[in-house]
Amino acid sequence: MKKELIELKVNGRRHEVAIEPSKLLLDTLREDLGLTGSKRGCDDSSCGACTIQVDGTPMLSCTMVAASYQCDNGAHEITTVEGVAEHGALAAIQKAYGDWGGSQCGFCTPGFMMTVRALLQRNPEPSDEDIRHSLSGNLCRCTGYTQMYQAIKAAILAEQKGMARGNERTEEE
Amino acid sequence: MSLPTFKLLRPRTVEEAVGMLHRYQDEIQICAGGTDLIPSMKQRLFSPKYLMDIRGIEGLERIRVTPGLGVELGALTTLTAVEDSGFIHKHYPVLHEAVKTVASPILRNMGTMGGNICLDTRCLWYNQSLQWRKSCGFCIKKDGDLCHVAPGGKKCWAAFSADTPAALLCLSAEVNIASPSGFRRVAIADLYTNDGVNRIKIAKNEMITSIYLPESSAGYSGAYKKLRIRGSIDYPLAGVAVALKRKGNIVEDAKVAITGVNPAPHLVPDALHALAGREVNEHSAMVVGELASRVAKPLTTSLLTPEYRREMVRVFTKRAVMAAAGAEFSI
Numbered sequence: 227m228k229k230e231l232i233e234l235k236v237n238g239r240r241h242e243v244a245i246e247p248s249k250l251l252l253d254t255l256r257e258d259l260g261l262t263g264s265k266r267g268c269d270d271s272s273c274g275a276c277t278i279q280v281d282g283t284p285m286l287s288c289t290m291v292a293a294s295y296q297c298d299n300g301a302h303e304i305t306t307v308e309g310v311a312e313h314g315a316l317a318a319i320q321k322a323y324g325d326w327g328g329s330q331c332g333f334c335t336p337g338f339m340m341t342v343r344a345l346l347q348r349n350p351e352p353s354d355e356d357i358r359h360s361l362s363g364n365l366c367r368c369t370g371y372t373q374m375y376q377a378i379k380a381a382i383l384a385e386q387k388g389m390a391r392g393n394e395r396t397e398e399e
Numbered sequence: 400m401s402l403p404t405f406k407l408l409r410p411r412t413v414e415e416a417v418g419m420l421h422r423y424q425d426e427i428q429i430c431a432g433g434t435d436l437i438p439s440m441k442q443r444l445f446s447p448k449y450l451m452d453i454r455g456i457e458g459l460e461r462i463r464v465t466p467g468l469g470v471e472l473g474a475l476t477t478l479t480a481v482e483d484s485g486f487i488h489k490h491y492p493v494l495h496e497a498v499k500t501v502a503s504p505i506l507r508n509m510g511t512m513g514g515n516i517c518l519d520t521r522c523l524w525y526n527q528s529l530q531w532r533k534s535c536g537f538c539i540k541k542d543g544d545l546c547h548v549a550p551g552g553k554k555c556w557a558a559f560s561a562d563t564p565a566a567l568l569c570l571s572a573e574v575n576i577a578s579p580s581g582f583r584r585v586a587i588a589d590l591y592t593n594d595g596v597n598r599i600k601i602a603k604n605e606m607i608t609s610i611y612l613p614e615s616s617a618g619y620s621g622a623y624k625k626l627r628i629r630g631s632i633d634y635p636l637a638g639v640a641v642a643l644k645r646k647g648n649i650v651e652d653a654k655v656a657i658t659g660v661n662p663a664p665h666l667v668p669d670a671l672h673a674l675a676g677r678e679v680n681e682h683s684a685m686v687v688g689e690l691a692s693r694v695a696k697p698l699t700t701s702l703l704t705p706e707y708r709r710e711m712v713r714v715f716t717k718r719a720v721m722a723a724a725g726a727e728f729s730i
Contacts (some may be wrong), residue, residue, distance in 0.1 A: 227404035247407040248450075269400055270438045272632055274505060282478075283508045289437045291430070294452045295405045341505065362631030363503025395721075 236261065237309030245292055252287035254274045255306060263307035265335040274364030277337035279305040284344045307336035310343060318382040319343060328377035338364050341363035342378055351382065361386035402437070403446040409455050413577050413608055416453055421579045421604040423449050429606055431475055432509040434502065435518050443529040444541055459608060462486065469614040474513025474607045479504070481512060491612055493621025493642045497566035500625045505630045516564055516574065520557035520595045520633055520662055522700040524548065540596050548698045555595030556662060558697045560634040564664040566623055568656035569642035570616040578605040591663035598662060619644050619652070622722035624715035626659070626708065635659030636701050636707045639691060641719040643679070651676040655687055655720070657712055659699040667691045678680045679724035688717035
């Protein structure tokens with residue numbers, strides 16, 4: 227099939243790419259834009275490793291046709307894990323994941339980052355139940371999730387203190 | 400895995416969309432959220448020449464309340480939007496309960512109400528890769544002429560696996576269907592065929608544009624119970640929706656529907672008869688469970704045995720009736 231020129235807005239920048247109309251967004255991000263943070267896990271929309279955000283909403287890039295998400299009229303602002311860092315420094319949640327062992331082999335981590343980020347943007351003070359519910363579409367085979375919940379709480383605390391000091395461990399620990 | 404090649408169509412109006420459907424009838428697939436279609440396209444269950452992305456059509460993504468009539472849900476309203484709607488939660492709790500069990504939170508951000516109603520039927524022998532299906536000699540539903548589930552049979556028993564239609568049946572919902580000659584309105588109860596292959600009575604040049612919940616169904620208490628392997632994702636292997644209208648503790652109206660076991664969702668006949676004019680208690684809930692399990696005809700279309708799924712329809716119906724009545728129950 228002939229390639230077509232489309233425009234995607236990814237992490238705040240516009241990109242023109244020539245792709246086949248049937249190309250998946252995940253492949254376009256990874257192969258055409260070199261954004262290999264988003265991972266292909268199950269490839270059938272069960273694992274969440276390919277999670278990205280479109281206009282702030284987490285979605286699965288392995289189940290999206292890239293040409294359907296062309297930027298038009300301000301819609302379809304795509305954010306990948308590469309766009310999470312703020313001004314060259316790790317975001318609070320990224321730092322906390324490192325400090326608390328929220329990430330081990332790391333394959334699922336970019337997907338989790340995008341889901342957690344969306345949760346915290348929508349609900350800055352989620353309950354344990356909110357966190358578990360919102361992460362229920364992302365799978366991790368290493369951590370057992372507990373460290374992730376700790377990391378998320380640490381990141382919330384760090385955000386509340388106004389600085390990313392996610393490694394400050396509390397007395398309760 | 401990559402998708403089979405297609406040309407992408409992006410209509411901006413319903414008229415344009417049905418025009419495209421009419422022109423390319425056998426070569427086109429409608430894609431809204433894509434959560435059902437795209438994994439199936441990877442498995443080569445569909446290889447359309449044209450893929451019509453309808454998300455660009457204005458006005459199909461909304462929840463509109465008209466006092467005196469009811470609620471109109473646009474076909475492109477995401478499942479998350481329905482889940483988050485306080486109005487739906489308050490007035491149509493059975494739909495709220497059903498919608499929040501669909502797949503995972505991320506998939507609900509993508510999947511739409513129209514898509515959930517049009518979900519393909521599912522079977523262990525169908526939802527597999529091309530290589531897998533080829534190795535087994537294909538099946539009636541796709542590319543073959545035999546059924547592995549009911550050998551010798553000519554009917555496809557793939558199970559209808561959407562959650563919300565069971566709730567919509569309880570609410571006497573209707574769908575608005577657009578075609579090149581205009582619109583028609585069909586009750587959800589008349590939409591499905593109980594045939595795993597041609598599961599839904601929507602012509603190739605038609606598409607669902609909205610769903611109506613009548614005002615007369617508002618205020619029913621409701622519950623939805625679902626059997627699945629993984630609690631956070633997965634299609635129903637059995638699903639039961641219950642809506643009750645009570646005066647004091649006495650049941651005035653009751654609707655019970657099951658999904659995930661037959662090739663179509665079904666209302667349970669006589670459920671009202673078993674409950675009307677009485678209080679809900681374990682005994683009457685159990686009777687309804689028995690009635691529901693008689694409607695369920697599961698076959699080996701999933702990893703769980705048909706016997707277990709049918710038994711779970713009975714148990715979950717009992718639990719759902721009790722939950723809808725706000726009653727305490729032991730099992």
